[in-house]
Amino acid sequence: MSNFDFSVFNFELLRSFVASGLIFSVQLTFIAMLGGIMIGTLLALMRLSGIKLFEIPARIYVDGLRSIPLVMVILWVYLLIPLFLGRAIGKELSAIVTFTIFEAAYYSEIMRAGIQSIARGQVHAGQAIGLSYAQNMRYVILPQAFRNMLPVLLTQTIVLFQDTSLVYAIGAYDLLHGFETLGKNYGRTVETYLGAAVVYFIICFSLSTVVKQLQKKIAIIR
C-alpha cells in the first residue's frame, strides 16, 4: 500500500495521454448509438413487417450478432474490411463500423419491444385518418415507442460505453488504452488501471443515475 504513487495523475500527463483516448471512447459511443438506433429501428420494422422477405434476414442478423461475443465481431470486421476494400481503414474507423453494426442488433430488440408495446388502437387511429404506413410510423407509432423506450435505450448506451473498452483487442486508442500507455511509460500501471476504473465508474454511475431519474419522469407521463 505504501509504495503507491499517484503523481502520474497530473494535468499535463492526463492531457497528453488520456484526453485523446477519452474523446475517442465518447465519439465511438455517440456514433454507434446514433447509427445503431437508426439501423436498429429499420431492423425492428423489418421484423414486424409481416413480410417474410424482410422478416427472416432481419431475424438472422439480430439473433446471429447477439449470439457471438463483441470481441469476435471486432476481430471479424478488422479482418474483413481490408479484404473487401483492398486497403486498411485504421483501427479507430474499424471500431466505429463494428460497434454500429453490432449495437444495431441490440437496439433493434429494444425498438421492437417499444413498437409492440403501443396499443393497437393507435395504428388503427392513424389508418382511420388516412395516413400511409410510413406516415403512420413516422408521426404516430415511432415517436411513442421511442419515448417509452428512452430509458432502456440509454441504459444500453451505458453498456455500449463500457464495451468500447474492448477495442483493446485491436489496439485502438481509447480511454483504457490511454491510461495503460500512461502507466507503461512511467512504470505505474497499477495506479493507472485503478484510475481507469475510477473514471469509467464515475461516468457510468452518473449516467445511470440520470437514467433512473428520467425513468421516474416518464413513468409519470404514462
Place this chain on the structure above:
Amino acid sequence: MNYRWDWQVYLQDTGGGQTYLQWMMSAWGWTIAVAILAWVVALAFGSLIGVLRTVPNKGLQLFGNAWVELFRNIPVLVQIFLWYHVIPALIPPMKTLPSFILVVFALGFFTSARVAEQVRAGIQSLPRGQMMAGSAMGLTLPQTYRYVILPMAFRIILPPLTSEAMNIIKNSSVAFAVSISELILFAMQAQEETSRGIEIYLGVTGLYIVSAFAVNRLMALIEANVRVPGTIGAAK
C-alpha cells in the same frame, strides 16, 4: 470475391506437436471452464447479494446496493485488469494465484451484480403475503427465505438467468487480455500464424454459437422441470 478457401489449415501442425484443430478444441475447453466456474461464483455471490438487498436491514441493503453499483459500472475488461494488476499489489499473497483463477473471480463478480439484480427483482415480484405467511407459520427470516421466498423467486427469474448464462460465455472472451488460452486468444494467434483468418474465425464463431445454443437448451430443460404449478408458464 473469389476467395480461395483452405480448410486444411486446421490439420496443420502448430509447431508445438498439435494441430490447429486440437488447439482450438483445447481453447474451447478453456472458454467453457472459465464460463462455468465464473457462473458458479456469480450465482453464489449474486444470490447472496440479491437477498441482502431485500432483507429488512438498512445496513445490509446499502452493502448490497453498493456491491451492485460497483461491479456494474466498471467495464468487465477493466475489472479483469484490476484483479490482475491492482489487487495483487494491495494483497501480496494473491500474486501467487494463477491468472485463470483471477479471471474466474473477475468475471464471476462482474456477473454477480447482474444476477443480484435479477434475484432482487424476483423476490420483490412475489406478493408481500408470502413473507407474512412465512412469519405467521413461525418461520425465522432465514427459514422464510429458504423454504418460501427463494424457491419461488428462482423459478420466476429463470428466463433472465438464461440470458445471463449465455452472456457469461460471451463475456469469457475478455480473458484473452490476460493471456488465458481461450477461443479469442486462439483466434488472434492462429490468424497471425497461418494468415487463414476467415477459416479460423468461422470455426471459433461456430463454437461460440454452439455453446450459447447448448446453454439455452439446458436452461430450457431446467425451466420445464421446475415450473410452478398453476402459473401461465406451466399450462401445457
